Amino acid sequence: MVNNQEMPEKKLAIFTAAVHLIADHGFHAAPTAKIAEEAGIGIGTLYRYFKSKEQLINDLFQFVEEDMHAYLTRGFNTDDPTNRQFTQLCRQYIHFCLENPRAFNFFNQYIDSPYGTTLRTFKRSRDRGNTPQKSLLYPFYEVFNKAKKEGLFKELPNALLFTLIEGSLSNFIRDVMIGLVDYSEETEDVVIQACWDMIKA
Secondary structure (H helix, E strand, O other), X not given: OOOOOOOOHHHHHHHHHHHHHHHXXXXXXXXXXXXXXXXXXXHHHHHHHXXXXXXXXXXXXXXXXXXXXXXXXXXXXXXXXXXXXXXXXHHHHHHHHHHOHHHHHHHHXXXXXXXXXXXXXXXXXXXXXXXXXXXXHHHHHHHHHHHHHOOOEOOOOHHHHXXXXXXXXXXXXXXXXOOOOOOOHHHHHHHHHHHHHHHEO
């Protein structure tokens, strides 16, 4: 994660400690007392920022997601051809995850957990199809909409298009992380092209 200069130092320390513990050991092995100890603060200080562990985890997910969004859209040009935009988003997603493996592990644990299911259900009801601009999905959805208008992508729901490509990208990232695949720009290009081919019209 990047160092957010606008966030109080102790709150950032809590987020950093929580990401490390959850990514390495899972939610159940990361009680608030252990997170506070890892962050170098008292448990009372943690609860001044977060009313519960659930709030801490949900707020942490939003922080990581916004961090990912900022990385993905760095240098993004809305005037570029659709295929170039798609390639950049996929490439930036891969690079962020490889550079921030604990954030990647936490993000995926959260999505697959009851925390993630509850939050996604709430957001779907609240946003009614309008994806918040700082979410991970927003830049991908914008490119999907543009590509479908141009007749480049299958007429599938954006959520399904993202599921198809994200699964391939994340599996590639995991294989690189555990040493099953050697990373190279050439391999990365092949993976991204395969993702394009999978959803093209």
